[in-house]
Amino acid sequence: MTIRHLKIFLAVAEYKTMSAAAEKLYISQPTVSQAIRELEEHYHGLLFERLGKKLYLTEMGKILLTRSRDLVQEFQRLDDSMVEQGKKMMLRLGSTLTVGTCLTPEIILHLEEKFPGIEVRSYVSNTQEIEEKLLKSELDAAVVEGEVQSPDLVVLPIVEDMLVLVCGQEHAFYTEKMLLKEALYYQKFAMREPGSGTRQLFEEYRKVHQIPIEISWEANCPRTLINAVLYNKALSVMSFRLLKHEIRHDKIRIFLEQNKEWNRKFKLVYHRNKYLTPVIRELEMYLHQCKKMELSVKYGWIR
Known part of the structure; x- marks a missing residue:
């Protein structure tokens, strides 16, 4: 499980479809599908269930959603800080x-x-x-x-x-x-x-x-x-x-x-x-x- 997996998961949770998440992230739909499948295999359970044409979070998915938002935001702050540090000559x-x-x-x-x-x-x-x-x-x-x-x-x-x-x-x-x-x-x-x-x-x-x-x-x-x-x-x-x-x-x-x-x-x-x-x-x-x-x-x- 990586930050990349979590970013894809958050996009699917927000846009409710694999195709919409793929378009938002500028990656292919099979890449999105594979990332979600790898997450589900890692946690031994389903994160989404399909109802009609949309995907909805399972109970396990809801737990991951809350934690992953915090992790991704913290990683982004760290990444921004390191990029800014790299621009600074010392x-x-x-x-x-x-x-x-x-x-x-x-x-x-x-x-x-x-x-x-x-x-x-x-x-x-x-x-x-x-x-x-x-x-x-x-x-x-x-x-x-x-x-x-x-x-x-x-x-x-x-x-x-x-x-x-x-x-x-x-x-x-x-x-x-x-x-x-x-x-x-x-x-x-x-x-x-x-x-x-x-x-x-x-x-x-x-x-x-x-x-x-x-x-x-x-x-x-x-x-x-x-x-x-x-x-x-x-x-x-x-x-x-x-x-x-x-x-x-x-x-x-x-x-x-x-x-x-x-x-x-x-x-x-x-x-x-x-x-x-x-x-x-x-x-x-x-x-x-x-x-x-x-x-x-x-x-x-x-x-």
């Missing part, structure tokens, strides 16, 4: 914290201008949590800075980024032009939480070069880390893109890693079975426009 966009702070607002603004009426739902977290949501189909696409582990996800490195060491004006490193790695030993650091791409890249660097540090701050908020640098003499390692305001006002000094071990790319990520909507394709095109990074500031080096 993107569930994931971003890691660095990307969400420095790039996602621009992305959303661009997509809203390109697709008037679009609804963009933004979710910001670390790379690990973003990956989990992509695998559960809770996000359509994401832009992340960390390493993605699952082979079920497509990863497209696009936007250039780099980590920098940052210190405030009160720190002893502020006037330095060159730092040796050994200068970082046992320094106080404000660090991102485990699971973040920034933390992962710096921890790999520390492990390779055997650099012991003291983690005095740990937070998942870039602004918290910047404040720890500005007011608490902590060092931090974060994306250059997060520091443009502080650099412009000479509140901090940044140091680049000489061998480019801290260079990375923000990546567009989506499930390998994901249908690429025009919105996702536009997102990829826009990221290519953002790929270059301007570094026209004074900085020191770490070697």
Whole structure:
């Protein structure tokens, strides 16, 4: 028994003949007859009895009539709602914290201008949590800075980024032009939480070069880390893109890693079975426009 069966049944009940119901529904009379016969076989009883040239409901038919009207109306409301939803453009966009702070607002603004009426739902977290949501189909696409582990996800490195060491004006490193790695030993650091791409890249660097540090701050908020640098003499390692305001006002000094071990790319990520909507394709095109990074500031080096 299907909704189609019930619609045919309601038409026969209303118009009293198979031919009239068939004409109303734009289907053949044998199709109507077959649908009614299948319903009667399914319920093991007659739904109509013929008196003269018209069909009249039996007691079983009257019970089905009341229930089927409600079901068909509810199905129609559901169908209308889903069709309307299908017309509405929506993107569930994931971003890691660095990307969400420095790039996602621009992305959303661009997509809203390109697709008037679009609804963009933004979710910001670390790379690990973003990956989990992509695998559960809770996000359509994401832009992340960390390493993605699952082979079920497509990863497209696009936007250039780099980590920098940052210190405030009160720190002893502020006037330095060159730092040796050994200068970082046992320094106080404000660090991102485990699971973040920034933390992962710096921890790999520390492990390779055997650099012991003291983690005095740990937070998942870039602004918290910047404040720890500005007011608490902590060092931090974060994306250059997060520091443009502080650099412009000479509140901090940044140091680049000489061998480019801290260079990375923000990546567009989506499930390998994901249908690429025009919105996702536009997102990829826009990221290519953002790929270059301007570094026209004074900085020191770490070697």
